[in-house]
Amino acid sequence: MxxxxxxxxxxxxxxxxxxxxxxxxxxxxxxxxxxxxxxxxxxxxxxxxxxxxxxxxxxxxxxxxxxxxxxxxxxxxxxxxxxxxxxxxxxxxxxxALPENAGHIEDLLREARERDAQVAGLAASARHAGEADPYLVRGEADDEA
CATH class of the missing domain: 3.30.300.20 (K homology (KH) domain)
Known part of the structure; x- marks a missing residue:
């Protein structure tokens, strides 16, 4: 040491x-x-x-x-x-190579932010394929209440 x-x-x-x-x-x-x-x-x-x-x-x-x-x-x-x-x-x-690596990392982070924004836009307008809770059976909803 x-x-x-x-x-x-x-x-x-x-x-x-x-x-x-x-x-x-x-x-x-x-x-x-x-x-x-x-x-x-x-x-x-x-x-x-x-x-x-x-x-x-x-x-x-x-x-x-x-x-x-x-x-x-x-x-x-x-x-x-x-x-x-x-x-x-x-x-x-x-x-x-620190400046070149830093520039490359900045490019990758910018690209990731753009993709995240695209996914968030798609998620905002997305809907469930079926009901909100597909495991809930209509007859059980009355029993739970």
Whole structure:
């Protein structure tokens, strides 16, 4: 358990350090508006997966991915200066599919609401096929009263 807590603390610290460094800016014109969404560190603290999103078009996303890939060494040395660990984890930048997934979920929810409205419209004008209580026999109604 303690190893997982340490990995989580290290992941949070890595995210903060990298975000501060990206906020200061890299000298790469290809880098767009990058937001770090998550960092996951392996249990042995040797590898860090950095998830990010880029605001902009597909070309800007690809250019930012190339810029991050080329700046990996410099960002790792920045981590080495700011982390108190014996071995600095390797970095892997992964484009986060969160915005695309969220858009897809929104489309599905909108479609479900439209179908629910259609079913509610049909149900409002629907009638029973027979009587309201098909199990009630006319002779029994008099006995129950």
């Amino acid at each position: 303690a190893g997982n807590e340490r990995a989580a603390r290290l992941a949070d610290r890595i995210r903060v350090i990298l975000a501060e460094r990206l906020e200061k800016g890299l000298r790469d014109p290809r880098l767009g508006f990058v937001t770090l969404t998550d960092v996951r560190v392996t249990g042995d603290l040797q590898h860090a997966s950095v998830f990010y999103t880029v605001l902009g078009s597909e070309e800007e996303r690809l250019a930012s991915a190339d810029a991050l890939r080329s700046a990996t060494g410099m960002l790792r040395s920045e981590l080495g200066r700011n982390l108190n660990v014996r071995l600095v984890p390797t970095l892997e930048f992964i484009a986060d």
